[in-house]
Amino acid sequence: MxxxxxxxxxxxxxxxxxxxxxxxxxxxxxxxxxxxxxxxxxxxxxxxxxxxxxxxxxxxxxxxxxxxxxxxxxxxxxxxxxxxxxxxxxxxxxxxxxxxxxxxxxxxxxxxxxxxxxxxxxxxxxHPGAEKEFFIKKILVPIVSPDTMAKAFEEALQLSLKTDAQLILVGNKKEYVGEERKVLSLLDLPASIEIEEGDLTEAVEKHAKGADLIVVDPEEMNYFEKILKKSIIKRLLERFDTPILVSRHFKPYTRILLLADSSKALSVSFKIARLFGEIFRSQIDIMVLEGSEEIENARQGLRDEGIVHDFKVENISFEGNVNIETVKLVKSGDYDLTILPWGSPTLLKDDLGDSIVHNAPKSILVVKG
The missing domain is CATH 3.40.50.720 (NAD(P)-binding Rossmann-like Domain)
Incomplete structure (x- = not known):
């Protein structure tokens, strides 16, 4: 529009x-x-x-x-x-x-x-017809500082506008959310701002239990990892099944790269791709990391949904090492969003997934495999 x-x-x-x-x-x-x-x-x-x-x-x-x-x-x-x-x-x-x-x-x-x-x-x-039910109903955004949360807030806001999901901003200093509070009030979005005393990591984990999506800025991710001495993505996925969006921009997703394997991330990954394809009219390119009948059925189902809801689905063919080809595609910057299965036996050898999450030029959505 x-x-x-x-x-x-x-x-x-x-x-x-x-x-x-x-x-x-x-x-x-x-x-x-x-x-x-x-x-x-x-x-x-x-x-x-x-x-x-x-x-x-x-x-x-x-x-x-x-x-x-x-x-x-x-x-x-x-x-x-x-x-x-x-x-x-x-x-x-x-x-x-x-x-x-x-x-x-x-x-x-x-x-x-x-x-x-x-x-x-x-x-x-x-988004005409916003009263439609979407499975993403609560989006959690941690607040480390006004500067580090900017991208995460913008991207979470875009998703909230499209799905009418509730935004939950969690931090330990209320002065960090002045502008965000004004924007939420202006747009009359369903939202809550939770100011928790003490350890911010524990506060995030407390509210992550009821969230359908967690959105973090890369700089916030680095902040948590300095405190925890380990990947915040790994820590959250060890405790929860909630997908995590590492936000690097707030433009609508024109092109989405969907990395597909036979892990338990398959169902959720395709469900998210279908939702984003519908609400953003995205082109979804599927790269199959390992072939299976289950993946082929999921691909066909997504193509059928694309015909109904007017978004395009393409398959990516490649030769050579799957890890190398995956990194090339993500680093190309051609995709506004990459949907990445975490814990994939095919892809995430030698912490390759962690490297992709930290170094990708555009947003990465991590789904527990």
């Missing part, structure tokens, strides 16, 4: 960070530079009330326009132009309630006052 946001103030800034594939228009050069520095964000410098600027931002192909400047006249003008070009979903901010009749005459999708709760409408635009 292509969404144009007009207005790069506080509201627009947070929205563009957390709405995939959106474009933001801002006329203030300083605000524009701040927006343009965000990874994965397309910013346009110009007046959003200028028809040419809107067209340059992709108005003719837009599925939605969200207008959040503090000027009612600008917002009304932008909404009128968007209406002229047949944009189906138009949301406009309105500062002065006296202008309600004027805005209502445009028959917009929604008119928002600053005190209006807008999250549910925005979430519906991002």
């Amino acid at each position: 292509r969404i144009i946001i007009v207005g790069g103030g506080r509201t627009g800034y947070h929205l563009v960070k957390h709405i995939p594939r959106s474009v933001i228009i801002e006329k203030n050069p300083d605000k524009f530079e701040r927006l343009n520095s965000l990874v994965g964000v397309k910013a346009v410098l110009g007046d959003g009330a200028d028809e040419k600027v809107l067209l340059s931002a992709g108005l003719e192909d837009a599925d939605a326009v969200i207008i959040v400047t503090a000027d009612d006249q600008i917002n009304y003008t932008v909404a009128s132009i968007a209406k002229k070009y047949g944009v189906r979903n138009i949301i406009a901010r309105m500062e002065n309630p006296d202008n309600e009749t004027r805005f209502s005459s445009l028959n917009l999708s929604a008119i928002l006052c600053p005190t209006t709760v807008v999250a549910e409408y925005i979430k519906e635009l991002i």
Whole structure:
């Protein structure tokens, strides 16, 4: 879905960070530079009330326009132009309630006052039918510091927006979650922030019991490993079956590499691939580490799901050593996400899996094998 946001103030800034594939228009050069520095964000410098600027931002192909400047006249003008070009979903901010009749005459999708709760409408635009049941219902994000949790929070937030999963932020200092608390409030997402005194590792393990997914930043992973003197991934997987996402970016997963073997990770790995393929319309490339009838049945099932839910499934053929070829594919950076079976007798010899987790350029999702 292509969404144009007009207005790069506080509201627009947070929205563009957390709405995939959106474009933001801002006329203030300083605000524009701040927006343009965000990874994965397309910013346009110009007046959003200028028809040419809107067209340059992709108005003719837009599925939605969200207008959040503090000027009612600008917002009304932008909404009128968007209406002229047949944009189906138009949301406009309105500062002065006296202008309600004027805005209502445009028959917009929604008119928002600053005190209006807008999250549910925005979430519906991002993922129509979000009321659908998904098996990921709780996502745990450890908080070591504001800097180290940035990627993990962003990626977990994308998944929460798509699946309506509850975010559980766990840390031992409440001042670390100021911005995250604001974003969660703005988007009205199901979330809890758990501030635990004492050992952070024990706090994470306490809350991991009820989580369906754990999301960690690579720097946070290093922090835990310095304390534990061992791999935090190994420690968690020794105690829980919960998949662990090592987060390195927050863009939607365009391409996913699924490493498949006959371990007990098989079922969960394909289940996750199917979910992400559906909600992100990802292309899923399957690399079979060892052949079996069970894997072939899983591959065929995923291909069938792809036809129904409009995502592509391909098989990867290779010659040579499976470990070497796996490392090449992961290191290529061609995949936004790699789904990795942990404890695979085929793959994880000599701690190769641990090396992949620590050195991959993109996100890695580890599933217990």
